Amino acid sequence: MxxxxxxxxxxxxxxxxxxxxxxxxxxxxxxxxxxxxxxxxxxxxxxxxxxxxxxxxxxxxxxxxxxxxxxxxxxxxxxxxxxxxxxxxxxxxxxxxxxxxxxxxxxxxxxxxxxxxxxxxxxxxxxxxxxxxxxxxxxxxxGIDDVPIAKPHFRFSKESAQAALNASMPMGAAPADAQAEAQAAGGFTGVDLAKLYDFPTGLDGSGQCIAIIELGGGYRSADLKAYFKSLGLPAPHVTAVSVDGGKNSPSLPWSADAEVALDIEVAGAVAPKAQIAVYFAPNSEQGFVDAIAAAVHDDVRKPSVISISWGAPESEWTDQGLAAMDQAFEAAAALGVTVCCAAGDAGAHDQNPQNGTPDGLAHADFPASSPYVLGCGGTRIAVSGNTITSETVWNDDPSSSATGGGVSDKFALPSWQTDAGVPPSINPGGHVGRGVPDVAGNASPATGYRVRVDYLTYTIGGTSAVSPLYAGLIALLNQKLPQPVGWLNPLLYGPLAGSGAMRDITRGDNGGYTAGAGWDACTGWGVPVGVKLLAALES
Incomplete structure (x- = not known):
């Protein structure tokens, strides 16, 4: 043997x-x-x-x-x-x-x-x-082992976290009142962020399919219908796809249900006419590998963009798991499928003390660290009316509520990233590898997203929200362009650099790396200016 x-x-x-x-x-x-x-x-x-x-x-x-x-x-x-x-x-x-x-x-x-x-x-x-x-x-x-491998990258606002814990109810039973609704009064929706980030108008994602990978939880059709009605939009066509026996299984708001609802509601608000296919799989290395392969090679629904809001530090994956998923993302690039991945919610170290004992080292989050995916980091936004007054790196707490980002220990520096100024890792040895993230968007739970999950409305943040936000934007771009955007990274670091398609975020840090002019290991190239991104891709 x-x-x-x-x-x-x-x-x-x-x-x-x-x-x-x-x-x-x-x-x-x-x-x-x-x-x-x-x-x-x-x-x-x-x-x-x-x-x-x-x-x-x-x-x-x-x-x-x-x-x-x-x-x-x-x-x-x-x-x-x-x-x-x-x-x-x-x-x-x-x-x-x-x-x-x-x-x-x-x-x-x-x-x-x-x-x-x-x-x-x-x-x-x-x-x-x-x-x-x-x-x-x-x-x-x-599949010989089935230990849970990944964590969803969402965070409740403090008020909504307590409301979610108080909302435990029998399976399938609606609450007697809606006290938690008030907790979301300050939350943004995908519609709001699309306006603030100047996404192109007159597009709705028609003809596109957005794939979403979920490793637990579920959604309720009644929630989606009520949520999109509140936005004045038709509910998107959502299909649950079973992988390895995974199912749409809603239970409680503080479970993975919040992740599923956040992903669908953000992507659907940005691209309401796009079909949404949710691939449910068990939370294991086998489930994750098989779910990504199922979405990439789905010749029935044919997704043109995939959103993944689950991940874990690179050190927690086997090398065979990293390789299998990275090769699936490479296949997506060959097929013209864009893959958007959340960069993590526990700062540069990517290890929340609530989920184990941190090792004191910095970690890039996988799968966002794959060179074939669009790593999505987080910002904290301040708004007056319909205008952004300030936007900084999301860092409410560097150990448990801050954007992931840093330098990969597993993937070498890609050729298209050699001129981006990726810094040496803050770990001993100071090697230079694939820099994460590539882009960013509003993620702080303090300025989070209004999400309806398990009958109630909460304010939820995290880089989990940024991945479906970009997936919705990619669906809009694909609707307008003669061919899908596909693998966006080489374009971001090449022809699109300096085009004004991204607005730079230059203030803040994530507990290990600091933002600055140009690309950085907190927010990448920054946040989108949607109409300029479309114009640059068309030109």
Whole structure:
């Protein structure tokens, strides 16, 4: 047997072992295989309208998994007594099923039950092993463990946080009163931010599909109908897509429901005629990998932009997980799909003391640190009437309520970012890697977004709100442009630099890095000036 590179388990704090997992427990495993052929380098300076994107069918045929590789995994599964559940050639994966005893024996590893703040999970205690004939074919094995991997990047305002805790109610029951409604009096909506950031008018996202990745929670149709009615807009067409058994499962406002509602309501307010597809998956490395692949390669709904408001410090991912997701984002770039990711809500260190013991180091949040995604940081905005009077880096508390941002420990400095002035990491050694974020928008819960979730209205902030805000803007741009915007980063750091498409944020810090003129590791290039961004892309 040969050790699978990148499959060494990541140490996790605050877990208590409950002993070996039962041998008869059923496990579904996603086996990720190599590409049929490598992708050609993406042209970094090609403008929308001149880029050549692959169709999803072309991508599957040219760069998906080969039948021979999937057959090799299926033959291995048969010998090990595992069933083949599904083959996914475009996503380069095959799903196998068996008991814990069969799976751990087949992959030469071990698994235990562990208890943690979110419940009880399986956790691998050893790397994955492969038979020699699969060495070089298999690049990842996911699902043997199912410990929650990511956190939603939203924050309630102080008043709304208490209101949300007080709003616990029986499943499906509407509250007797609406006391919490008053907590959101100062919140902005996507409509408000679209005006403040000068998004192009006369566009509504028609013909576009916005994909949203969710690893828990759910939405209620009654909430969406009431919310968009309050904005004078029709409720967008929202479809729940199940991945790995994940479902639209609303429960309580302080759960992931707030994340789901925030994402849908912000994106839908900016682009009300765009279809919204919400991909629900379990919160695990397997669930995250499979949900992204499902959205990228969805040849039915064909999303042109993906919004992801979940993430975790790079150090908390396995190398195989980072690689599988980064390659999925690279595939999105080849397909002309823009991916927007929240940069985190716990400052430069990206480790909230409430979620474990910080290690004292700075961390970039993944997946925002992937070079193929648009990393979305946060600001704090002050407004008088319809005019922004000031905008600074969001930093209400550098350990628990501040924009993420910094320097990647996992991804090298991209060629298109070499002239941006990415600083050395503040960690020992001071290396220079991929700088995060690329852009920013209003995120402080003190100046947050008005969100209706589980029958009541709250004020919610976080970089979670910035990702769907940009996803809505991208949908508007894609509606107007002859081709989708696609991978925006090389354009932001190249032809769009100096075009006035972004308004620089030069004041503030995130507890590790400081804002300044030009790109910085707090707010990237700054906040959008929507009409100028569209004009620059059209010119």
């Amino acid at each position: 040969v050790k699978l590179q990148g499959s060494v388990p990541v140490p996790i704090a605050d877990l208590r072992s409950l002993g070996p997992a039962p041998d008869d427990e059923r496990i579904d495993v996603t086996v990720f295989v190599r590409r049929r052929a490598p992708l050609a380098p993406h042209p970094l300076d090609a403008k929308p309208g001149r880029r050549r994107y692959l169709t999803r069918a072309e991508f599957a045929a040219q760069h998906g998994a080969s039948d021979a590789d999937l057959d090799a995994v299926a033959a291995f599964a048969q010998r090990a007594g595992l069933a083949v559940v599904e083959r996914r050639p475009a996503a380069r994966s095959i799903v196998l099923s068996g008991t814990a005893g069969q799976v751990t024996a087949a992959f030469g590893t071990a698994v235990e039950r562990v208890e943690h703040a979110a419940g009880i999970s399986r956790r691998r205690t050893a790397p994955v092993q492969l038979p020699p004939e699969l060495d070089g074919i298999v690049e990842g094995v996911f």
